[in-house]
Amino acid sequence: MGDLLTGKKILVMGAANKRSIAWGCAQMMMEQGAQLIFTYQNERLKKGLHKLVADENALIECDVASDESLQTAFATIKDRFGKVDGIVHAIAFAPKDALGGDIMNARRQDFAIAQDISAYSLLAVAKYGQAILNNPASIVTLTYFGSERAVPNYNVMGVAKASLEAVVRYLARDMAKYGVRVNAISAGAVKTLAVTGIKGHSELLEMSEERTVDGQSVTTREIGGTCAFLMSDLATGVVGDTIYVDKGVHLV
Template identity: 65%
Template sequence: MDDSIALVECDVSEDANIEKAFKQIEDKFGKVDGIIHAIAFADKETLEGGVLNTKKEGYNLAQDVSAYSLIAVSRYGAEIMNEKGSIVTLTYFGSTRAIPNYNMMGIAKASLESSVRYLASDLGDRHIRVNAISAGAIKTLAVTGIKHHRDLLKESQSRTVDGENVSTSEVGNVAAFLVSDMATGVTGDVIYVDKGVHLI
């Protein structure tokens, strides 16, 4: 493997693991310019069972992994981040709409988006920006965990302005922009990359 690449294992359900991971990153690379937070989890029962049937354990797990982890990652990541650094997370418009079978994940994403705003405020004096990308439905391993995910993809495609779902590269391009110095005036925002699905 190229020396400029390193795989660092990190179970974000424990703060100590996050702290250790960033120490490993610092030891290998020194300071960092950006962090992409692309972590979310809710157990299948919590996703499919409806919010009314959510148990405390499932609620806490989804919030811990999907939303709180951004706070912890930002805390330890900011310690080794260069000035004008950027933190970007991924969300979905199920945070603002009741999407069938998204359930607890929608609540966790709403919490995540609120965390983005408060973290942007907290880290602003250190010239570190925090933003979220609200990506459209994409055929990934993550989406297969949602019941009737094929219907979700079809519905999304039918509502895009050009009749095609957004691609991973299109989402990646916006992430690259947000991490770059071209986006120094953007912080605390949710940027939609869904080809207009959220407009309808």
């Protein structure tokens, strides 16, 4: 327990269940005193989140594929909670067919969906979220090393993550005048719902685990620790950056 985030209200987008990276972030931020608000994609995904968060008032539907849903969600958050001090964006999606095999076989529409949900959505969250962000505030998103290297089967998601990291840099530049810092965490591979959509995900997880400095996968709480730091006033100098939290996998 600590008080790094005491007095801060933070919106967490993308916690589907207890394995979600967003939930690891939520746990670590709660332990540092933050008050949290959560969004869920749809009614089906609400169930998993509701098991973790009893307060119905703090759960708000938001499908980032829809501008209307984003607008409604942020208006609801403003009504219920007023302004917030941070947003965690832990959202990505690509159709299963585009997460395996040779990348040249990826369909145009699948490529577009991956970009829309996994990269554009951060812009949309920043745009609609601006009205509820305090000055200062912090936005943190989640990326993966497949943005930089051709990781087997990651394919269109790797391209979307490269796009997301560029979005972070441009957003960081343009939101600085509103006192909003924007950064990404490049997390090591962990077994979540999103990962099981990738063909050969077991091999990906094994390969990643073997390459960590101690042979143990990074945990969602370890990722969450860096998220808590980026949300805190200790990180005021960190802007537009991508920080690895992968126990050294990117080094080897």
